[in-house]
Amino acid sequence: MALNLRKLSHALGAEVCGLDVSKPMSEAGFGEIYQAFLRYNILLFRDQNITREQHIEFSRRFGELDRHDALPRDRHPRHPEILMVTNEPKPDGAPSDTKYTGRQWHSDMSFTLVPSLGSLLRCLSVPEVGGDTMFANMYLAYETLSDGMKRLIAGLHGIHLSGTRKIANTETGVPRAEEQRRINPPVAQPVVRVHPETGRKALYIGEKVKRFEGMTEEESKPLIDYLVAHATRPEFVYRHRWRKDDVMVWDNRCTMHLALGDFDETQLRHMERTTVLGTPSGRVAQGA
Numbered sequence: 261m262a263l264n265l266r267k268l269s270h271a272l273g274a275e276v277c278g279l280d281v282s283k284p285m286s287e288a289g290f291g292e293i294y295q296a297f298l299r300y301n302i303l304l305f306r307d308q309n310i311t312r313e314q315h316i317e318f319s320r321r322f323g324e325l326d327r328h329d330a331l332p333r334d335r336h337p338r339h340p341e342i343l344m345v346t347n348e349p350k351p352d353g354a355p356s357d358t359k360y361t362g363r364q365w366h367s368d369m370s371f372t373l374v375p376s377l378g379s380l381l382r383c384l385s386v387p388e389v390g391g392d393t394m395f396a397n398m399y400l401a402y403e404t405l406s407d408g409m410k411r412l413i414a415g416l417h418g419i420h421l422s423g424t425r426k427i428a429n430t431e432t433g434v435p436r437a438e439e440q441r442r443i444n445p446p447v448a449q450p451v452v453r454v455h456p457e458t459g460r461k462a463l464y465i466g467e468k469v470k471r472f473e474g475m476t477e478e479e480s481k482p483l484i485d486y487l488v489a490h491a492t493r494p495e496f497v498y499r500h501r502w503r504k505d506d507v508m509v510w511d512n513r514c515t516m517h518l519a520l521g522d523f524d525e526t527q528l529r530h531m532e533r534t535t536v537l538g539t540p541s542g543r544v545a546q547g548a
């Protein structure tokens with residue numbers, strides 16, 4: 261199978277044109293997709309009118325799926341492999357628990373000891389305008405730092421928090437962020453990660469990083485802010501405008517992403533995500 265690829269931006273991303281992900285695919289055929297995934301870091305498949313089961317089945321080709329025990333409130337009640345990302349209010353009219361998912365630059369599950377290999381997001385409904393997702397190439401972010409900065413961050417670990425959302429659990433009144441941190445204590449991750457498959461170094465940082473291990477928040481903040489601003493310079497970023505039935509897969513080991521909240525909240529934005537388990541990384545943070 262020769263893949264028909266179209267680049268999405270200079271920094272990262274490719275569209276795989278004319279492929280139906282629900283159709284049977286040989287090992288060799290999927291191997292080509294996986295090589296493109298490693299090369300372009302995000303892949304887009306358009307016009308995938310698929311079921312949840314087909315979404316899960318295709319995702320399993322990338323590896324074992326997370327059942328989202330770290331985010332129990334956000335998963336689909338009958339399909340634990342699917343994480344809801346929706347602003348659709350609950351049947352009683354309360355706001356969706358996942359209304360603000362992804363509103364900070366992050367890499368999925370970085371606040372766990374098994375951060376994700378990759379995520380596959382399926383678009384079921386988008387607002388008339390806005391609600392795009394931005395992706396940043398963290399290889400380029402690392403490689404374009406000065407040698408001095410590379411030396412400075414080489415041994416650093418960032419403390420990643422699971423939730424910073426202010427929305428409260430409507431049953432208990434406990435803020436979501438507090439609830440999530442009870443399940444997921446803060447985790448220290450290396451600021452520079454070696455991609456386990458490509459061997460390339462990538463910056464592993466984001467807006468869920470509270471401070472560096474062994475340093476105060478005050479001391480850490482300027483450097484965290486600098487690294488996030490550097491990594492999200494326009495030349496390292498792709499901005500995706502969603503269409504219904506888009507499926508996007510991204511490599512969490514060398515990208516980070518941000519869901520933009522720039523749309524009319526009365527309009528439905530409904531996405532569903534599967535999360536592929538990665539390799540162990542990091543350690544539970546001490547004294548966080």
Ligand SMILES: O=C(O)CCC(=O)C(=O)O
Nearest residue numbers: 345361362393519531533
């Ligand atoms: O809704 C989006 O565009 C991205 C969601 C997100 O950040 C995530 O699933 O981690």
